[in-house]
Amino acid sequence: xxxxxxxxxxxxxxxxxxxVAERSPRAKLRELMxxxxxxxxxxxxxxxxxxxxxxxxxxxxxxxxxxGYRVLAVALTELGAGLVSSPLLAGTLAAGVxxxxxxxxxxxxxxxxxxxxxxxxxxxxxxxxTVRADGGTLxxxxxxxxxxxxxxxxxxxxxxxxxxxxxxxxxxxxxLSVAAAxxxxxxRSVGTVRLDGVAGRPLAGDAARALGFARDLANLALAAxxxxxxxxxxxxxxxxxxxxxxxxxxxGAFQGVKHRLANLRTDWELAHAxxxxxxxxxxxxxxxxxxxxxxxxxxxxxxxxxxxxxTIQLHGGIGFTWEHDAHLYYKNAISQNALFGDxxxxxxxxxxxxxxx
Amino acid sequence: xxxxxxxxxxxxxxxWLAANxxxxxxxxxxxxxxxxxxxxxxxxxxxxxxxxxxxGITWPKEYGGQGLTxxxxxxxxxxxxxxxxxxxxxxxxLGMPGxxxxxxxxxAQKKRYLPKMLRGEEIxxxxxxxxxxxxxxxxxxxxxxxDGDEWLLNGQKVWTSGAQWSDYxxxxxxxxxxxxxxxxxxxxxxxxxxxGVTVRPLKVATGSSPFNEVFxxxxxxxxxxxxGEVNNGWAAAVVMLRNERVTxxxxxxxxxxxxxxxxxxxxxxxxxxxxxxxxxxxxARLYARERxxxxxxxxxxxxxxxxxxxxxxxxxxxxAGAELAMSACEVAEAVxxxxxxxxxxxxxxxxxxxxxVIGSPGSSVAGGTNEIQRNIIGExxxxxxxxxGVDRGTPFNQLRVGTLNTK
Ligand SMILES: Cc1cc2nc3c(=O)[nH]c(=O)nc-3n(C[C@H](O)[C@H](O)[C@H](O)COP(=O)(O)OP(=O)(O)OC[C@H]3O[C@@H](n4cnc5c(N)ncnc54)[C@H](O)[C@@H]3O)c2cc1C
Numbered sequence: 040x041x042x043x044x045x046x047x048x049x050x051x052x053x054x055x056x057x058x059v060a061e062r063s064p065r066a067k068l069r070e071l072m073x074x075x076x077x078x079x080x081x082x083x084x085x086x087x088x089x090x091x092x093x094x095x096x097x098x099x100x101x102x103x104x105x106x107g108y109r110v111l112a113v114a115l116t117e118l119g120a121g122l123v124s125s126p127l128l129a130g131t132l133a134a135g136v137x138x139x140x141x142x143x144x145x146x147x148x149x150x151x152x153x154x155x156x157x158x159x160x161x162x163x164x165x166x167x168x169t170v171r172a173d174g175g176t177l178x179x180x181x182x183x184x185x186x187x188x189x190x191x192x193x194x195x196x197x198x199x200x201x202x203x204x205x206x207x208x209x210x211x212x213x214x215l216s217v218a219a220a221x222x223x224x225x226x227r228s229v230g231t232v233r234l235d236g237v238a239g240r241p242l243a244g245d246a247a248r249a250l251g252f253a254r255d256l257a258n259l260a261l262a263a264x265x266x267x268x269x270x271x272x273x274x275x276x277x278x279x280x281x282x283x284x285x286x287x288x289x290x291g292a293f294q295g296v297k298h299r300l301a302n303l304r305t306d307w308e309l310a311h312a313x314x315x316x317x318x319x320x321x322x323x324x325x326x327x328x329x330x331x332x333x334x335x336x337x338x339x340x341x342x343x344x345x346x347x348x349x350t351i352q353l354h355g356g357i358g359f360t361w362e363h364d365a366h367l368y369y370k371n372a373i374s375q376n377a378l379f380g381d382x383x384x385x386x387x388x389x390x391x392x393x394x395x396x
Numbered sequence: 397x398x399x400x401x402x403x404x405x406x407x408x409x410x411x412w413l414a415a416n417x418x419x420x421x422x423x424x425x426x427x428x429x430x431x432x433x434x435x436x437x438x439x440x441x442x443x444x445x446x447x448x449x450x451x452g453i454t455w456p457k458e459y460g461g462q463g464l465t466x467x468x469x470x471x472x473x474x475x476x477x478x479x480x481x482x483x484x485x486x487x488x489x490l491g492m493p494g495x496x497x498x499x500x501x502x503x504a505q506k507k508r509y510l511p512k513m514l515r516g517e518e519i520x521x522x523x524x525x526x527x528x529x530x531x532x533x534x535x536x537x538x539x540x541x542x543d544g545d546e547w548l549l550n551g552q553k554v555w556t557s558g559a560q561w562s563d564y565x566x567x568x569x570x571x572x573x574x575x576x577x578x579x580x581x582x583x584x585x586x587x588x589x590x591x592g593v594t595v596r597p598l599k600v601a602t603g604s605s606p607f608n609e610v611f612x613x614x615x616x617x618x619x620x621x622x623x624g625e626v627n628n629g630w631a632a633a634v635v636m637l638r639n640e641r642v643t644x645x646x647x648x649x650x651x652x653x654x655x656x657x658x659x660x661x662x663x664x665x666x667x668x669x670x671x672x673x674x675x676x677x678x679x680a681r682l683y684a685r686e687r688x689x690x691x692x693x694x695x696x697x698x699x700x701x702x703x704x705x706x707x708x709x710x711x712x713x714x715x716a717g718a719e720l721a722m723s724a725c726e727v728a729e730a731v732x733x734x735x736x737x738x739x740x741x742x743x744x745x746x747x748x749x750x751x752x753v754i755g756s757p758g759s760s761v762a763g764g765t766n767e768i769q770r771n772i773i774g775e776x777x778x779x780x781x782x783x784x785g786v787d788r789g790t791p792f793n794q795l796r797v798g799t800l801n802t803k
Contacts, residue, residue: 042691043698277778291780294771300780301715301773308712312691313684337684383677390680393661 042315044113052113058090059121065364068122068226077189077219077228078124086125087156090114093127094154097134101150108256108321112263112314119264120271122367124226126159128260129185133160133194135256136205140244145207149192161190162253163208163232164379170234172197175241176214177206177234183378187230188219195232195239196250205246206239213237224374226367251329254388257379258332259317262339265375266307266314269343272350272368273303279354290353299349306342313338333389340376340385347372405464406471412448417479420652434482435519435561441482442516452490452514455498460511466701473697477650488558489513489520491643493566496583496636500624505585509564522640523553523567523586523610524633528798530555531768533568534577534630535787535797538612540569540584545619547571549586549612557762559595559608562588566636568629573793575627580792583629583636584621591615602755637764642696642710644717644763654748655724655756657683663745664731675730682727689716708776715769721756728753 044052063082071078087093095111097103104110111131118127130153137146137153152158163170163181170179177197187193193208193215208215214237219230277300280291290296313335320331347369351358358365380388445451446460453469455461462468494513497505512518529535538551549569559565565586572580588595592615597605624632651658661679664670670679693713696706706713728749729736735746760766774780787795 041698042695043702277780280780288784289781291774291778292783294767294783297774297778297780298767298770300778301770304773304778305712305716305719308709309685309688309692309716312695313688315695316687316691334684334687337681338688386677386680386684387673389684390676393680393683 042312042319044315048109048113051110052117055090055092055114055117056120058085059117059123063121063123065122065367068124068367071124072225077186078126082123083125083156086118086123086127092118093130093156096131096138097150097154098138101146102154103134103150104154108259109318112259112318115260115263116267116270116314119267122226122268122271122371124228126161126186126189126228128227128257128264129161129190130156130159131260132162132164132185132253132257133192136162136194136249136253137242139249139252140205140242140246142243145240145242149207152191158192159186159190160192160194161186163187163193163195164250164253166380168196168198168203168250170195170197172199172204172206172239172241175238176236177208177239178236180231180233182231183220183222183229184217184232186228187217187232189228190217193232194242195234196246197239199241203246203250205242205244205249207242208234208237208239212239222374224371226371227374227378254379255329255332256321258336258385259314259321259328261375261378262310262314262317262332262335265339265343265372266310268368268371268375269303269307269310269339269346272343272346272365272372273300273307275364276300276346276350276353283355296353299353303342303346303349306338306345310335310339310342330389330392333385333392336380337382337385337389340382344372344376402467402471405468406475409450409472409475412450413475413479416444416448417476417481420478420480420650435485438482438485439516439519442486442514445481445483446515451516452494452510455494455510455514459498459506460514466697470697470701480650480652483516485519485558485561486513486516487643488522489518492522492636492640493520493564495639496566496632497585497623499635500632502620504620505623509585518563519558519561521556521559521562521565521588522636523556523559523565524636525555526552527554531765532797533633534581535792535795536568536570536581537797538567538569539573540571540582540617542571543616547584547617547621549584549592549615549617551612553610553612555598555607555762556595556610557607559588559610560597560605564588565610566623568633570792571629572627574791576789577787577792577795578630580627581629581633582626583623583632584617585623586612586615586617586621600755600758602751638708638710640763641714641769642706644714654745654752655721655728657686659745660724660728660731660749663749666745667731667733667735669731669733672730675727678727678730682724685720685723689713689720692716708772711764711769711772712777714763715766715773718760718766718769721759725753725756 062085067079091104092114094103095106099105134153137149149160153160161184163184165181165183170177170181177195191210195206195208197204197206214235216233217230222229280296281289283290317331317335320328350368351365354365357363449462450472452461453464453472454466457463497509524533526536526538540547540549565588567586568581568583570580571582592613594611596609598607598609599605664675669675696713700706739750775782
């Protein structure tokens with residue numbers, strides 16, 4: 040019921056925040072941009088093995104922390120604020136699908152590795168499913184796929200006969216080619232997956248239901264990351280508006296600046312409340328989760344783009360430079376906005392849910 | 397507070413409401429003003445609410461309250477959501493002057509006024525705004541001059557909601573014009589039936605008269621009328637305005653309001669305009685916005701319950717609520733299409749929507765305009781520099797206020 044974070048969740052948020060500040064500050068992202076690496080292996084090992092973030096939604100019997108979606112949202116908010124690059128979202132979505140399918144064998148084989156962070160898994164889902172499965176072999180192309188080039192295993196939704204299925208594909212499978220794409224947002228590594236008669240292992244369970252859940256989970260997870268980044272960009276700009284002076288006053292004293300920031304804070308508060316609700320729905324009200332997650336995503340996505348835009352604008356010339364971090368948030372905002380359904384697609388989804396419910 | 401006592405309180409509220417309160421009908425409620433008969437019925441209902449132990453849930457027992465916690469208050473609010481409690485005329489008194497007297501009033505004032513307020517015996521209004529002082533209410537010119545133990549009140553207030561059926565008002569007046577404007581103000585209790593008080597209803601854009609202009613002509617305020625301290629009325633006003641924002645901002649609007657997603661989507665389906673994909677998307681966005689505003693209100697209440705003062709974040713709720721209403725108006729216009737031109741033409745549902753659209757801009761002005769809320773959010777929530785306020789240090793009697801002469 041309650042929206043406010045409890046003491047344990049607050050404490051967890053603090054520990055992730057400290058982790059980000061100490062181990063993965065934004066300077067780390069600059070290193071990745073220079074080196075072309077998708078993420079820092081040591082940071083990922085600390086996040087997964089040390090903090091257990093890779094197993095938050097995975098049951099204890101598979102080596103996870105079984106902490107639930109509220110805790111996941113708390114972690115992703117902090118990671119989003121720091122623009123921390125990692126395969127966490129990819130693995131979380133793959134785990135979410137596996138948990139909703141009914142394939143004990145695949146769960147037993149894959150979930151422990153995802154939970155420990157040693158296995159990079161991803162879900163090859165982008166827009167409508169177009170990959171075709173004919174007699175167990177898969178053909179088609181999917182893009183963008185999170186961490187496609189680093190994944191050891193890919194879960195590939197495909198059309199088979201009149202229905203849909205999810206197939207497990209090894210990274211080394213013959214006929215599979217993966218190309219890393221030059222991501223606009225360096226904190227999110229993506230790639231294109233081409234399947235040319237690839238052998239896939241069909242997973243047992245209700246694939247349509249599992250994929251529906253994955254889309255909701257993507258909404259929750261992205262809303263959490265975006266809310267964190269939104270808050271960080273806004274805070275950075277508010278602090279600047281206190282110290283930058285023009286015409287004899289701090290720029291924050293001018294209403295053109297002050298009111299724009301006040302509007303953004305208002306949007307942030309609404310999106311924050313919607314996110315808390317969506318995370319609780321995932322744990323406690325499964326029937327309401329899809330709508331709650333779509334509301335969270337709709338509330339945050341466009342507003343974050345507006346905040347990132349304001350971050351550049353209200354910093355003036357310095358905000359437009361490569362050295363300043365404003366463009367990192369801007370790129371993150373506009374590219375995350377389009378992932379797993381842009382705002383218009385989300386509104387269409389919400390509208391379908393509302394008329395169905 | 398124990399969880400068990402909250403549960404039993406909730407159960408009691410549920411069965412009392414089921415037996416005594418009118419349900420929100422699925423028919424829509426136009427937001428008009430109550431007629432005299434309506435006011436009497438509201439007094440009666442408030443008395444029943446009081447006798448059943450559901451008025452002043454968090455107020456201390458010695459002043460007629462129930463002495464319970466925010467948890468019970470929230471539980472009652474949740475149970476009451478499906479009902480249309482006929483208590484609108486008490487909304488101001490219980491939301492603004494009441495809590496302010498509770499916080500800053502004298503012992504005698506609390507004992508004298510609060511129980512009757514809770515029982516619905518006395519209706520209150522809030523007399524702040526003047527023709528020349530609204531957003532900048534500290535520029536007010538209504539004056540109170542000491543006469544022995546008493547005070548003589550002269551001047552004019554305006555936009556005073558509910559003054560026409562109020563018994564008492566909380567009023568701010570200038571008691572020292574020789575000091576800077578915030579320093580020479582005092583808050584008083586004024587008897588709205590006293591000689592020299594004239595109330596004239598003002599008609600608003602919807603055609604109804606929810607507010608008034610009020611004239612004070614040598615009105616005698618007895619000893620003991622000051623709330624707080626003489627010349628420290630600004631502090632009391634700030635307390636009251638903060639209560640007002642939290643009250644307005646977190647009240648939420650019912651599903652049955654003509655501008656709710658629920659009502660507008662049903663209307664769109666009936667008129668056929670919902671088939672347009674853009675209209676449908678705007679409806680979905682309205683749903684998201686309505687839901688997030690409601691959730692933020694819930695979050696603020698939960699934080700208050702956990703002992704965290706919502707402080708200036710009440711302004712976030714107030715601004716978000718006013719902007720929600722305006723975005724709902726835009727959606728309503730899309731849903732109505734050409735039906736808006738004929739002004740409903742006898743269709744009661746369309747009529748109600750049009751009336752609500754006409755009434756909505758008021759929510760961006762009442763209780764402090766959106767611009768003023770943005771100033772508060774910027775300065776008190778975000779900590780940005782204050783407006784330098786060229787008038788802050790100048791004695792009030794040397795200031796220019798109100799509408800300036802164009803010549
Ligand atoms: C329906 C309704 C009910 C009301 N009920 C009551 C009541 O019960 N009691 C009561 O005392 N008052 C009441 N009011 C009055 C209300 O509080 C005032 O109307 C409001 O504070 C604005 O003051 P004003 O009308 O003088 O407008 P002004 O202050 O003259 O404002 C005009 C415009 O200038 C803008 N502006 C002013 N100052 C600034 C600034 N510093 N920065 C940026 N923009 C600024 C305003 O935002 C507004 O857009 C009510 C008003 C309405 C509409």
